[in-house]
Amino acid sequence: MKLPEGIHTVEMVFADVFGVLRGKKVPANQWPRVAHEGSHIPGAPLYWGVRCECPDESPAGGMDEGYPDVVIKPVVGTLRPVPWRPGVAQVFCSIENPDGSPSELCPRNALVSVLSEYEKEGIDAQIALEMEFYLLDPETHRPLISQMNTYGVVDGSPYDAILTDIMTNLVAYGLPVEAGMQEYGTGQMEITLRYDRALKAADDAIFMRSAVKELAVKHGLVATYMAKPFDGESGSGLHIHQSMWRDGVNLFDAVDGPSEYAMHYLGGLQRRIGEFSLFGSWSVNDYKRRQDFTLCPTTDSWGGDNRTVAIRMIEAEGSYRFEQRDPCSTSNLYLVVAGQLAAGLDGVRHQLTPGPRCELNAYTDPNAKPLPRSVPAAIDALRGSDLAREAFPALLIDTYVDTVQREYQAIMQPVSDIERTRYIGAI
Known part of the structure; x- marks a missing residue:
């Protein structure tokens, strides 16, 4: 080079x-x-x-x-x-x-290994990653404005110029930026990258996340991908769009709707979404984002153009893709992508079928199974996953779980101010 x-x-x-x-x-x-x-x-x-x-x-x-x-x-x-x-x-x-x-131990190597299974079948896995983040004052850790302006283009706040400058630098950096916008939280942003081959798309997203943090500092701000920085504000999610291609043909497409391959792939995503929850949500704070009626998925539901479900089947001009919405922006992107691709491939190989499609509110769907709502529950789910042990080295799984457990203990052991405020004088 x-x-x-x-x-x-x-x-x-x-x-x-x-x-x-x-x-x-x-x-x-x-x-x-x-x-x-x-x-x-x-x-x-x-x-x-x-x-x-x-x-x-x-x-x-x-x-x-x-x-x-x-x-x-x-x-x-x-x-x-x-x-x-x-x-x-x-x-x-x-x-x-x-x-x-x-x-x-390398998460990137884990993704490379999963992709090699697709390559054996001549399949090109293509993905796009969307990550939300907040731009905050570095001293107060609060937004620069007092109310959100979702999809606002001109609001007179500093965010207009800052977001434009960040996007301009990302393009010059060689990243395939599609769009940027103010999201559904005060001071929350999202920058989307165009889909690409899975490994390159994950590399680009990791580069982008680091670059956004660095560019925020140049503007006197701190960028955080923390899943739930504020009560009452939107959490920051990671949405992964995926489609499988062979010889230029999308394997999810059929003449009259989604293909059989697509439905088996979806069956795999749904079957394993809870088992791989720890890859996408590893911290105590991540599970504070996972709340009902917040547009963050809490069940293994799937549907169409429905932002209450965990997995959307998106159709555009007769072509299909899936968007899985449960992970947080804090996650290791390689592990999240590898987990989802391993799940989809397992669904195809074992001809799994998804449960009933959710047509209304996924938070009240009686057919949907709940996702893990805590770090210990997610650890148990990953440890109990036969596919995790098949698709990933045991050393990687054991070491990742050990690291997450240490983070969990670091947060849970100290006595917090909120505990003192709530209990002293009351009990």
Whole structure:
């Protein structure tokens, strides 16, 4: 990979266990060697905490093992200059063990493995990811305006210019931005990327999430993808659109409606949505977003153009795709996408069929099964999933669950102000 003219620093980046970009800065004169050999880093980012706390013990190793190395290697075709930092380029890296084998702890490798099953059948999985986020004052952690202006184009607030500048930089960064808008929360935004092959689409979305945070800082703001930052405001969700293609033909389409393949795929999505809930909702806060009558799914329901269901079947000019709406914007995108694609493929292979279509309000649908409503329930569902153990390395599942449990304990153990306010003087 040759560097573009004027690049003095290359950032070799990868996604940690929570999908946050980490990496190393490499001067341009070292790039030819590093591009070929890669670079060693500790494996701890694949199982540490949100604030980079390395555990003393983990299924992947800990203090006794000395946090052994993995190797990050640049992925061909992912090098791109960073337009708001002249002279700097970023390149996405795969994660290998020192012996050259793919790291079983790497979520991106897990997605690559699931996609290889599609490739064996000549299928090209295409997805689009939509992520919501809030732009807030960094000191108060509150919005810049006092009321939401959903889909507002001109409201006189700073958000107009800020959102436009962020989108302009993302396009210059090489991301396929389709649209941006103010969402259904005060200070909440959404930027959508055009669909692409699944691995590239996930890479692009991870790049975008990091870039949005960085560009927000340039405007004196903080961007947060936290699932439920405020009571009474909309949560931030991740919506994943998916369709399967072979030889330029959408396998979800038939002459008179969705194909048999599509319905089996949907059957797989619905069957496994609860089992893979932890991939898309791993924190206590994520489950505060999962509330009835909030447009966040709480059941395994499916339907058509209906935003109360978990899985929408979307038809446009005779062509079909599915949109799964339960994950949060905080999730590791590779694991979420890999889980959904594994579920759909399992449905096709075992000819699963979905339950009854929801035609009205999914929150009151008697045919729908509830999704996990807490971290412990989601952990139990993932641990009990036969497909999770088939589709993903046991080490990845065990380590991911261990990491999530540590985050859960970090939030649940301390006594909170709300507990003191509610109970002191009353009981």
